[in-house]
Amino acid sequence: MIRNSNVKVDFTNGSLQGEQIVRKETRLKEIQNIFEKRVDESQVDPETIVYEVEYYSRGENHQPGGLLFGRSILHPGKVNDEYFMTKGHFHQQREQSEFYWGIQGKGILLLMDEDKNTSAEIVEPGSLHYIPGYTAHRLINTSDEVLIVGACWSADAGHDYDTILTEGFSKRVKNIDGRIQLV
Ligand code: PA5
Numbered sequence: 001m002i003r004n005s006n007v008k009v010d011f012t013n014g015s016l017q018g019e020q021i022v023r024k025e026t027r028l029k030e031i032q033n034i035f036e037k038r039v040d041e042s043q044v045d046p047e048t049i050v051y052e053v054e055y056y057s058r059g060e061n062h063q064p065g066g067l068l069f070g071r072s073i074l075h076p077g078k079v080n081d082e083y084f085m086t087k088g089h090f091h092q093q094r095e096q097s098e099f100y101w102g103i104q105g106k107g108i109l110l111l112m113d114e115d116k117n118t119s120a121e122i123v124e125p126g127s128l129h130y131i132p133g134y135t136a137h138r139l140i141n142t143s144d145e146v147l148i149v150g151a152c153w154s155a156d157a158g159h160d161y162d163t164i165l166t167e168g169f170s171k172r173v174k175n176i177d178g179r180i181q182l183v
């Protein structure tokens, strides 16, 4: 029998429709400490949703050999001189790599290897980004619109957030005098 796929991707915005789609949103209050300076609650509400992630998992999360496919929506906003960004992580299984691609909006993909060498790539519609193993990755929305980024990664890669939470990235993307700078 020839059948339809039970999942659909809208390639204009990366959204997924169908079964076995996992969705998660992250609010500012959950990630306040990734920013260098304190969140000023008179400037930005800690309840603000900073980013949303959705991915198709087929129930294979953590299963060797499986793949996950999804998108991240990073909202525009700032905490003092830093733009809204993701927590960022190494993969728990360090050798696991990942693809990202820009779908909508403009931002930066910050990469850092285990020796803390950093590099940054501009993310924009059509840009493709290979994140090698042993490389931490974080998305930063440097624009006034939503940044939507597609991703595909191994189901058993896992997320190691602790290393970044304790040691951070060695560089930050900031808005200094109206200019985007890696400092
Ligand atoms: O798998 C990925 O790298 C992405 O789907 C990220 O998990 C997503 O962008 C959210 O970032 P983080 O997991 O660092 O909070």
Ligand code: NI
Binding pocket: 089, 091, 098, 137, 153
């Ligand atoms: Ni990842």
